[in-house]
Amino acid sequence: MKALYFDRFGGPEVLQYGTLPDPKLADHDVLVKMAYIGLNFADIYRRKGTYHIEKSTPYIDGYEGLGMIIAVGKKVTKHRLGEKVFFVDVPFANSELVAVPESHAIKVPAELNDKIIACVGLQGLTADFLAHDLGKNRPNQTVFIHGISGGVGQILSQILTADGVNVYGVTSTREKQKVALTQGAKEVFLRNEPWLHDWLERFDTVYDGVGVTLEQSIELLKHKGNLVFYGMAGGNPPKVDLVTLLSQSKSILTGDLWDYLTDYWERIARSKRLFSYFINHQIHISEPTVFPLKDGVLAHKLLESGNNVGKILLKP
Template sequence: MTIKEVSRIKALYFDRFGGPEVLQYGILADPKLHDNEVLVKMTYIGLNFADIYRRKGTYHIEKRSPYIDGYEGLGMIIAVGKNVTKHRLGEKVFFVDVPFANAELVAVPEDHAITVPNDLDDKIIACVGLQGLTADFLAHDLGKNRPNQTVFIHGISGGVGQILSQILTADGVNVYGVTSTKAKQKVALQQGAKEVFLRNEPWLQNWLEHFDTVYDGVGITLEQSIELLKHRGDLIFYGMAGGNPPRVDLVTLLSQSKSILTGDLWDYLTDYWERIARSRRLFKYLLNGSIQISEPTVFPLKDGVLAHKLLESGNNVGKILLKP
């Protein structure tokens, strides 16, 4: 396929903010390829909570009329700009921070495209892209846990939580966590966690000041996370999937020598070579079998409304992918 053969593309889009019902599927103009970009024919597109927030109008979204959501996906390069030197036609790549991904074709800056090893399955890479790089950065840049330390993960069965748990387990760390259902509890235990609690059951009082590190991407659980930490422990705060965190009493933290560490992946994923180094480290866990991925739920791109509804329901265990 060449650029000339594709003048119109099918995409999932919306022209006003709101619920899943604002999403439409139809034909739009193809993306314009700049000199430093590659044109990627999409195989899988990752759906993330950030896409929900963008659709609602509560999170930054690139200006466009109509709006096209999505920032993550995997596919094959079918055209290259004249200044591109790092990639070639026919190469399989994925990306985690390129707008307008909910479409058949996406124009990707060459420095944002990450080459995929031939011996890794497309669906696996599509499942671990953004969440995998996030988990890698949390474990190796913020947590820096040593073998035999004991850690706790809120939302251990979520997209980041599953991969983070397995990375830490592979690194010799003892992993505990909490989740919402018995099905999700079973998955987390199968992936190597020592013990996984159900959120609606009493468990907290038995584990106060027990953990070296607590990973919290939920937000509203921040006070609970502090209670779970040992003195001199570290709380890794990386998101607000459950709502805004409460105010923290820094004097109490000081008296117990507890620390809160925060970070944004985009302050670490700063250039092409950072993307390559970090993705290769993540790929090693996949290639040696340390990370097992729950089977994703795949929706045709035209059924984006159903995909958004499922993600918002919280009933999915694995990644949700869209397929053009």
């Protein structure tokens, strides 16, 4: 099969495209012929060597995608040949064929199209657990989202808006600001304009997947508010002074999606909850940018540049 892989850590230039052996199918695996593969920040962290990865040389990057089951292991009971499935937590996904444990494969709902599901699997399930397991906001509460027009940010903003929460955020360009406003945000600030001063201590919850913005996030919180810290798209966060937090009764919550996708039924229930927002037309996402898998280097460069709006997909 063709795959995108690397055999040393580094910049996008370490990625190679070529032929590798097909994956071996274990008894509880299904073999998926990939139609779309989602690119995520974690793929960049893995390529750079700053994230935990499975031992395998060369290493095939990628963790999420959508495709058709073309073979099933001897003990598979949950899926059938020819079924369309997606997954968000299976390694070695940057290839034509992926061996997916049956408990990690989620059947694609008939109501939604493949490209949308490929776009929203991992980022959507992330937004869902950030909103419903960590933030747990009530209607009429007021929240702030850093990177509101990113992949997770767009879905998170719309889930919270549909839940009756007042959403505010910040982004880098007028184009991205417009996207966030049409998705229901009350106000969206531009990063290079002064806005922070007027909004100090105004928010019940601040969602921060940018990292370098952590101090701002703490300043934006009301006393007794929660900071949901979930990533560092902009760089590592500064150290936090717990005594300052304590004196203002502010708390920091963190979470990794992997700790919430613990079994098959958890994956099914969480994707059902996520897809209900799409089926009820409460979430609209920007058109993805699709690269052929062989152009993975360009896709990584675009994601790292921060110039893309929404999801980047790879197509074998």
